[in-house]
Amino acid sequence: MTEPRQQSAKEFNEAEAIERAKHGDAHAFQALYDKHKRRVYSLCLRMTANTAEAEDLAQEAFLQLYRKIATFRGESAFSTWLHRLSVNVVLMHLRKKSLPVVSLEETTQSTEDESPKKDFGAKDVMLAGSIDRMHLRRAVDSLPPGYKMIFVLHDVEGYEHNEIAKIVGCSIGNSKSQLHKARMKLRDLLKADRAVKAGRSKAG
Amino acid sequence: MNCVELQHSLAEVEDASTAEQRAHLRTCPSCAALVKELNLIASAAGDLREADEPSPRVWNNIEATLREEGLIRPAPRHIPSSFGARWGTFGWLVPAAAMLLLSFGIYLHQQSTKPTNIIARQAPTYAPNVATADLNDEELLQEIADNSPAMKTQFEENLRQVNESIRDTQGWVRESPNDAEARHSLMDAYQQKSMLFEMAMDHTLP
Structure with a gap:
């Protein structure tokens, strides 16, 4: 591309850009990219916690999108289609890395460990006040991918459960259930983190 | 509960x-x-939520890959906007009129430069084809410089854009010989060039 980027992201509406992209218009491809790149990249970055990997995955997601764009008929929202592709690319990547990817079904089955704790009223560390961004990020990074995906889509990226259900390919109930479990898990992780910190300061 | x-x-x-x-x-x-x-x-x-965006290398890689895979096609360049304003809503008449006028212009030009051959020759008929792109631009530019020097810069720029358009669309046709849109764009580009020649000759003929 030799033209300035601002010019490339000119005033296409999305439907027009999609139609032009189907005919191989480079400006239309770039306009679609410019519109959606942040959200796709953010999702990839939160899921991988690695900028280089996130960029590679965002690139792969957009390439897959553009290769298939001629088949887009507008039955679903374009952004939903794109994010479904992105989620698939990310999950595929995690599988290739042989990380313990928890399937959606697995994560919704209750286990003894995940059952509601009856002792949460015990004298434990409270998450009072604000939560430090760095600690929260670290805790999110350590979530199992199944939980993490739903948490990132809902609480970080702001998707509704019905959108997540379409993007991830699960039921709305499943999405809600996983989100709750993800938050509970994060609460445990953050509390453990605070407890360690409190122990250190006492020892010091 | x-x-x-x-x-x-x-x-x-x-x-x-x-x-x-x-x-x-x-x-x-x-x-x-x-x-x-x-x-x-x-x-x-x-x-x-990340406020940052991916580095420019991501789009550069995407674009390079799309070009390699032929998913991005060269966009046909449009004729300078002043042309559109000039011809207004009757733009569809332009190619036909340009061809007629160009044929007539070439005929007159030949008459003025080679009077001894008039009888022996018939007026050439013009049809847009690949050879149009090979008309001698330099000679025409020289004629414009001699007869209408004020137009030379503008005409030179218009000619450059039209030739670029022809090259782009020729490449597109080579890549996708069965693509009707590509062939149509190439014909458009040739017609634009013929119109440009007609306009130039209109100003340069005595």
Whole structure:
């Protein structure tokens, strides 16, 4: 591309850009990219916690999108289609890395460990006040991918459960259930983190 | 509702807004603290949304790959906007008129430069084809410079754009010989060039 980027992201509406992209218009491809790149990249970055990997995955997601764009008929929202592709690319990547990817079904089955704790009223560390961004990020990074995906889509990226259900390919109930479990898990992780910190300061 | 039931119910109604949930929370400080903490986590999560965007290399790689795979096609260049304004809503007449005028112009030009051959020759008929792109631009530019020097710069720029358009669309046709849109764009580009020649000759002929 030799033209300035601002010019490339000119005033296409999305439907027009999609139609032009189907005919191989480079400006239309770039306009679609410019519109959606942040959200796709953010999702990839939160899921991988690695900028280089996130960029590679965002690139792969957009390439897959553009290769298939001629088949887009507008039955679903374009952004939903794109994010479904992105989620698939990310999950595929995690599988290739042989990380313990928890399937959606697995994560919704209750286990003894995940059952509601009856002792949460015990004298434990409270998450009072604000939560430090760095600690929260670290805790999110350590979530199992199944939980993490739903948490990132809902609480970080702001998707509704019905959108997540379409993007991830699960039921709305499943999405809600996983989100709750993800938050509970994060609460445990953050509390453990605070407890360690409190122990250190006492020892010091 | 007891504590366990409340925890289960939070998956479905996360803001604990049902009457049952609220009733339990009023009497259970532990569950109230739990709900507060979960809400705190949810609200803090928005801060994790990345404000940064991917580096330019991502788009560069995407674009290079799309070009390699032939998914990006060269866009036919448009004729300078002044042309459109000049011809207005009758633009569809331009190619036909240009061809007629160009034929006539070439005929007159030949008459003026080679009077001895008039009888022996018939007026050439013009049809846009690949050879149009090979008309001698330099000679025509020279004629314009001699007869209408004020037009030379503008004409030179227009000619450059039209030739570029022809090259682009020729490449497109080579890549996709069966693409009707590509062939149509190439014909358009040739017609634009013929129109440009007609306009130039209109100004340069005595």
